[in-house]
Each structure stands twice: as C-alpha cells, then as structure tokens.
Amino acid sequence: MNYPSITHLLNDENKPxxxxxxxxxxxxxxxxxxxxxxxxxxxxxxNCFSDAVQWVExxxxxxxxxxxxxxxxxxxxxxxxxxxxVALIDLEEGVRLMSHMVDxxxxxxxxxxxxxxVFREQIGEYKLPQFVPAK
Amino acid sequence: xxHLSRCAAIVGAAESDLGIVxxxxxxxxxxxxxxxxxxxCGLKKSDVEAVFSAGPHSYLQTVTIxxxxxxxxxxxxxxxxxxxxxxxxxxxxVAGIAAGLFDTALITYGSTQRSDSSRPGSRIERDIFExxxxxxxxxxxxxxxxxxxxxxxxxxxxxxxxxxVAAREWAKLNPNAFKRDPLTIEEVLNSEIIxxxxxxxxxxxxxxxxxxxxxxxxxxxxxxxxEPIWILGTGETHxxxxxxxxxxxxxxxAQTSGKRAYEMAGITPSEIDLVQVYDSFTITVLLQLxxxxxxxxxxxxxxxxxxxxxPGGDFPLNTSGGGLSYCHPGLFGIFLxxxxxxxxxxxxxxxxxxxxxxxxxxxxxxxxxxxxxxxxGRD
Ligand SMILES: [Zn+2]
Numbered sequence: 448m449n450y451p452s453i454t455h456l457l458n459d460e461n462k463p464x465x466x467x468x469x470x471x472x473x474x475x476x477x478x479x480x481x482x483x484x485x486x487x488x489x490x491x492x493x494n495c496f497s498d499a500v501q502w503v504e505x506x507x508x509x510x511x512x513x514x515x516x517x518x519x520x521x522x523x524x525x526x527x528x529x530x531x532x533v534a535l536i537d538l539e540e541g542v543r544l545m546s547h548m549v550d551x552x553x554x555x556x557x558x559x560x561x562x563x564x565v566f567r568e569q570i571g572e573y574k575l576p577q578f579v580p581a582k
Numbered sequence: 583x584x585h586l587s588r589c590a591a592i593v594g595a596a597e598s599d600l601g602i603v604x605x606x607x608x609x610x611x612x613x614x615x616x617x618x619x620x621x622x623c624g625l626k627k628s629d630v631e632a633v634f635s636a637g638p639h640s641y642l643q644t645v646t647i648x649x650x651x652x653x654x655x656x657x658x659x660x661x662x663x664x665x666x667x668x669x670x671x672x673x674x675x676v677a678g679i680a681a682g683l684f685d686t687a688l689i690t691y692g693s694t695q696r697s698d699s700s701r702p703g704s705r706i707e708r709d710i711f712e713x714x715x716x717x718x719x720x721x722x723x724x725x726x727x728x729x730x731x732x733x734x735x736x737x738x739x740x741x742x743x744x745x746x747v748a749a750r751e752w753a754k755l756n757p758n759a760f761k762r763d764p765l766t767i768e769e770v771l772n773s774e775i776i777x778x779x780x781x782x783x784x785x786x787x788x789x790x791x792x793x794x795x796x797x798x799x800x801x802x803x804x805x806x807x808x809e810p811i812w813i814l815g816t817g818e819t820h821x822x823x824x825x826x827x828x829x830x831x832x833x834x835x836a837q838t839s840g841k842r843a844y845e846m847a848g849i850t851p852s853e854i855d856l857v858q859v860y861d862s863f864t865i866t867v868l869l870q871l872x873x874x875x876x877x878x879x880x881x882x883x884x885x886x887x888x889x890x891x892x893p894g895g896d897f898p899l900n901t902s903g904g905g906l907s908y909c910h911p912g913l914f915g916i917f918l919x920x921x922x923x924x925x926x927x928x929x930x931x932x933x934x935x936x937x938x939x940x941x942x943x944x945x946x947x948x949x950x951x952x953x954x955x956x957x958x959g960r961d
Contacts, residue, residue: 450714451713453713453714454711455712456708456709456710456713457710457815461710461711464711468719485810486711486826486956487709487711487827511734512730512831513726513727513729513779513831514724514726514729514731515722515725515729515778515779516775516777517717517718517719517722517778518774518775518776518777518778519774519775520634520716520717520718521718522718524716525716528716532717533715533716533717533722533725533726533777534642535726535825535826535831543682543826543827544711544826545712545715545824546715548865553778557733558730558733558734559733559902566663566675567700573924575714579927
C-alpha cells in the first residue's frame, strides 16, 4: 500500500521524527529540566517552558487508548484502504499519538490492550509507524 | 462575573433560507437573516455598532460581511473557534456592552456547504502526525471519543441512536426542519457504519443556511418590540486542536465553560428548563449532558434512555430537531441560540415547551476542541 507523500508538510521541527523511521526507530522529545516527554515536537517544553528539549528513542511500547474502524472515507487516497483501524496510542513514556492498529481483527480490539510499534509501510522515503498487539 | 449577568439581552434572532439554497451566496444569507433579526426588534442597521462573525465563509469574516452590509463598526470580532464561535461571540458582546463600548451588536453566520458540496473541515490544513493515518475529519475524532466512552462506561449504540431519533421527533414538529420523515432506533443502527462505532445516522446533516442574532444593552432592550431574552451567563474555553492532543476523550471543555456560565448566572443545572446542545454527532450530545452537570460522567447514555428527551418528555433537548434533523450548515452554534430565544418567547407552535423560563445553549467546535456556553432567561 502506498501512502500519500508528506514531504510538503516536513519542516525542521518535525523532520527528525520521520528521519528516525528510516532506521525503524520511534523518537519523541524529552525535557531534561522537568524530565517529561512530549509529543508532537515543539520548540520548547510545553510543560515547564524550558528550551532543554532533545530527541530520544521511545520504547515503542504502550497501550491502546481508543480506536475506530474506518469503513468508508471521503479521503481519495484512502478509499482503497478501507477498512483500516485508526488508533490513539498511549506510549509508556506518557505521550499520546495517532496511529494504526494492524495484525488484528476488529473483534479482538479492546481499549487498554498492550501494543508495540512496527515499521512496515512505506510513506515516501520514510516508514509509517503502526502498532500491533504486544507479544 | 455576576455583574455581567442580565446587562444585555437578545432582542433579535432569525434564520435565513435553510436546507438546499443553491441560488444564494453566503453573504446574501447573512444579510437576509440580519434584516429579519433587526426588523423584528425594531432596531435599524445604523444602530449596529459591533459586528461578530465566524466560519469559513470568508478569510476576514467580519470585515467581509460588514462591507457587504455597509456597516462600519466601532467593535469587531471574528473569533473563529468552530461551531461554538457564536456562543463565544455572545459572551464577548456582553463584555463590550457592560464596559460601555457599544450598545448594539450583530452576530451573523452563513454557509452554502450543501450546494457547494464542501465541508469546512476539508479546508483545514492537515497535521503531519495525523494525516498519514487517514482519519476522516472531523467524524473520526468523534468516533474515537465514542469508542472510549463505550469502553469506559458501557455506553451502547442504541443509546446513541436515541439521540438521533429524539432529534427527528422534534424535527417532525418544526416546519423549518430539513428531515421530517419518521426515524427508528433500528434504522439508525442499520445505517452504514462510517467510522466505528458511529453510523451514518449518528452524523449531522449537511445543509445550506444562515442566521443572525441582535444583542443590545438593558436600556435599549426596553425600547425594542420583542420581549428581551436576557443573557444570564456565558463561558468559553478550548482544550486542543488535534484529537490526539485531547487529555480525556470522555471530558470536554463544556465542563469549564458550563461552570463559568452557571457561576455568572447564579443558577444550577436543575434550574434549566430547556437545553440546546451541539449535536454534530450523537456522542457529542452525551458528553455535553454529562459535562454540563445534567447527569454524572458516564451516565449520558442511560440518561437519554431514561429521561425521555423526545417531545412530551421531561427533558426538552434540541427542540428544533438540532443539527441531526433540522439543519447543519457547517457550523451550528448560532441555531442553538435562535431556537432557545424562540422557545423562551413562546413562538414555537407545535414544539413549544410550556413555561420555559431558562435555557442553556452549548456550542462545540473542531473535534471536541472548543466549547462555549450561554444561559438565557426571560422575565
Ligand atoms: Zn520541561
């Protein structure tokens, strides 16, 4: 499956996240002043407003916070992909991100299930982080 | 904040043509609604000192519509926070009137999204961290909230369907409503699932339409032809832009905006006679009923099943038929206010709620992103 290019949305602030996917790494920001993680990336830590934010690799493990099985979409590039599972994932570092759940039937999904990241799908030159049930 | 209560009143409220209006543009709709709203109270266009507008109809909303209507305001506010913009405008108008900055404000909105086959969401620049996952906007955001609510509290699709069916029952009594044919719980449940757990009939309409509200000071309200509908309380907030950035998908900003509005009005949820809440999707209604204190968190589903929100029931809710059955031209917030004003004035014919003295309206914009509350009352 091909995903539509995100190149036009890349900038200096968000690019490190996507560059890391080439090495199958999930990276998020960490603040060395207040010791919290944040996602999406910002120029400052929005918890303590310090500029001491740096990229760190996340464990890639988390829990399924919620999900929706998309059965019909008006987004042209996704019409051939239905059904697919849009998910909100709470990483164990304490941040939430949107992703897909894959390798699972709709009936086996449940809120709170343990999940881990995979990098399979190509999105332009990058890989698209998705999640599977944790082994 | 209590000193702001009852210092301004809504004296004019009107819709433009609604439904499918292919022959009119967004400015015509707003100007026509504005004329109706001014005419009914006896104020003139030259009395309007403050203009408010929002939405994707223009790049500079008030600038554009004020030029079209040839109004040069001394106060201008294009606060554009989605569906709840117009409830926020009312709060801002009250503040301006209380500060002595102006006496009379005009709020307008118009959309031809049905005839244009466009949705306001389609104009929103997509975020790089969400766009690759193909979440239908805004529906998918509400679906994620609905799934979370179901998982946490046992809310069912039948309970969500009751919101849509009750809206249709009210719409059957409203000659201006777009959808008036019968609707059953089974039909909602059998309608196609777009993004689980939400069905097609859990979603609001897509129509054309516009509306206008005239607000004036206590002194000027006494000279108007219409019965003043006092603005008792207002509150506003927003909590996130992206659905992935929402803290708890079962709790909306209505908790905060509602609390402020109740405090300003000096009343409690049990003293509200009539409720108009944003019904972009059925789940939106349950979340607001909980957050506005009409039931406990998690009990929204059981509340709509047990309390009878249909005509003749003991909890009159979305009496116009709402965005689900009456009209939904992109942003619905202004129509919540128009219906509440008409109900409080006793102009609603077959759907009139008897002896209603207070009404609460809650707008919600984006993906459960912004919330603004207005509490209204009559003498
Ligand atoms: Zn920090």
